[in-house]
Structures are given as C-alpha cells and as structure tokens.
Amino acid sequence: xxxxTGACAGTWPPLVIxxxxxxxxxxxxxxxDLGTIPDPNTGALIVTYGGYxxxxxxxxxxxGVANGQALFNDGGPWxxxxxxxQPVTTxxxxxxx
Numbered sequence: 001x002x003x004x005t006g007a008c009a010g011t012w013p014p015l016v017i018x019x020x021x022x023x024x025x026x027x028x029x030x031x032x033d034l035g036t037i038p039d040p041n042t043g044a045l046i047v048t049y050g051g052y053x054x055x056x057x058x059x060x061x062x063x064g065v066a067n068g069q070a071l072f073n074d075g076g077p078w079x080x081x082x083x084x085x086q087p088v089t090t091x092x093x094x095x096x097x
Contacts, residue, residue: 002038002039002053003075004055007074009039011057011074012058014039014047014054014055015047015054015056016039016042016046016047018045019045023047029049029083034048035047035049035051036048049081049085050081050085054081057069057078
C-alpha cells in the first residue's frame with residue numbers, strides 16, 4: 001500500500017512504469033517479486049518489489065549518490081532494499097546523509 005502521498009511524494013518520487021509494461025530487474029532481483037500498484041497521487045503504476053513500493057530520493061540526482069539512505073523524514077527512516085527484500089541499513093561508501 002502506498003503511504004507516501006502529497007508532499008512526501010515530492011521528496012520521495014515513486015518508480016513508475018507505463019500501463020501495459022512489466023517491470024524487469026537485473027542481477028539478483030527475482031522477476032517474480034516485481035509487480036505494480038496504483039499511485040493514489042497520479043493513477044500511474046508504481047513498481048513494487050516483494051510488495052514494497054519503490055521510491056528514490058529527489059535529492060539524489062546522479063548515479064551512485066545516496067543522500068536519501070537512512071534519512072528520517074516523511075515517516076522514515078528510508079532505506080535501500082536489497083535483492084532479498086531486506087532493508088540495507090548501512091551508508092554506502094562515498095554517499096549518504
């Protein structure tokens with residue numbers, strides 16, 4: 001269930017996919033665990049992994065940046081999700097808040 005709505009969705013934009021498309025993953029991501037749910041903000045389809053809606057932090061503008069990792073706001077803390085669907089609670093090297 002999407003709980004990040006309104007201003008929260010501005011800070012944590014969801015990963016969306018066009019209707020009629022299926023999400024795909026790489027590496028250790030199990031394709032059977034990928035799905036979608038409707039976004040109550042826009043009606044778009046939010047990609048889920050293991051039932052978790054997937055988001056990014058609006059302040060992370062380039063690859064390898066993780067300023068949103070372990071950030072406590074909008075009901076957080078917010079963590080990256082590993083391919084085995086566990087929160088990654090460490091700060092990556094070279095990034096973090």
